[in-house]
Amino acid sequence: MWSNFHTHTNYCDGKSTLEEQIQQAKELDLLSLGFSSHAPVPFDCQWCMDQEKLGLYLESIKKLKTTTKEIEIYAGLEVDYVPTRVSPNDFSDQLDYTIGSIHFVDALVDGTPWEIDGLHVVFLKGLDEIFHHNHQAAFTRYFELTREMIDLACPTIIGHLDKMKIQNPDNKFFDEQESWYQNEVKETIKAIKKAGAIVEVNTRGIYQKKSATTYPSPWILELLQQENVPITISSDAHHADDLVSQFDTTANFLQEIGFKKIHVLYQGEWKPFTFNENGIIL
Numbered sequence: 001m002w003s004n005f006h007t008h009t010n011y012c013d014g015k016s017t018l019e020e021q022i023q024q025a026k027e028l029d030l031l032s033l034g035f036s037s038h039a040p041v042p043f044d045c046q047w048c049m050d051q052e053k054l055g056l057y058l059e060s061i062k063k064l065k066t067t068t069k070e071i072e073i074y075a076g077l078e079v080d081y082v083p084t085r086v087s088p089n090d091f092s093d094q095l096d097y098t099i100g101s102i103h104f105v106d107a108l109v110d111g112t113p114w115e116i117d118g119l120h121v122v123f124l125k126g127l128d129e130i131f132h133h134n135h136q137a138a139f140t141r142y143f144e145l146t147r148e149m150i151d152l153a154c155p156t157i158i159g160h161l162d163k164m165k166i167q168n169p170d171n172k173f174f175d176e177q178e179s180w181y182q183n184e185v186k187e188t189i190k191a192i193k194k195a196g197a198i199v200e201v202n203t204r205g206i207y208q209k210k211s212a213t214t215y216p217s218p219w220i221l222e223l224l225q226q227e228n229v230p231i232t233i234s235s236d237a238h239h240a241d242d243l244v245s246q247f248d249t250t251a252n253f254l255q256e257i258g259f260k261k262i263h264v265l266y267q268g269e270w271k272p273f274t275f276n277e278n279g280i281i282l
């Protein structure tokens with residue numbers, strides 16, 4: 001029995017409907033399911049929800065909460081943090097929880113927010129235009145923005161903490177053991193701990209075969225475990241078929257690292273549950 005709070009639907013760039021995700025969740029005997037479509041942003045974005053769909057999204061989830069008996073349903077959004085433009089605080093009042101994610105770092109010369117987890121050519125363009133090929137400055141800025149979000153508009157869950165590593169396959173630019181990178185991560189963990197946020201262990205990179213490991217990387221999970229930072233497992237499912245992809249292997253791995261509990265939203269509260277490779281133990 002699992003829960004998943006990072007799921008997308010056709011309200012944004014997800015391929016399944018709310019109902020299809022729920023149907024699959026029933027078949028998998030999920031305990032609770034949270035929807036977290038990409039929140040609207042005040043600039044062009046292919047994969048975000050249109051502002052005018054937000055009302056219907058929230059209304060539809062509200063109805064599904066009452067009509068779905070077997071599984072608890074929760075309303076969330078994966079919200080971007082772009083300084084002065086959008087933050088988790090803009091939506092948190094209307095939701096059960098927020099996932100705060102950095103998908104944009106500063107802006108290209110033409111003013112377009114720089115998307116850091118999309119096409120590698122787009123990444124290279126920003127690395128050139130904004131950071132003059134200084135990858136350390138670019139990755140450092142990513143973590144600075146993450147900490148700024150935590151300080152100013154802390155979400156319930158920190159989304160894919162080290163997502164920008166998707167642009168560093170086979171250590172193309174650097175090794176994660178380099179001290180500057182480790183320091184950025186450690187500073188960010190300090191901020192998370194102080195704010196009391198939950199960190200998601202996101203399996204999407206693995207089943208998409210875009211990352212050999214979860215977001216965040218295993219060595220970061222070890223630090224989170226040592227610091228006693230709460231975690232939750234999620235798949236960032238853009239299709240109902242991916243609702244619990246790689247949860248079993250990830251659970252095994254988390255146990256090996258020493259995690260005893262994962263956090264789940266259940267009966268209206270985030271609570272720690274023991275778990276094994278088959279799921280949460282009630």
Ligand SMILES: [Zn+2]
Pocket residue numbers: 078101103159160
């Ligand atoms: Zn994301």
Ligand SMILES: [Zn+2]
Pocket residue numbers: 006008078236
């Ligand atoms: Zn997502």
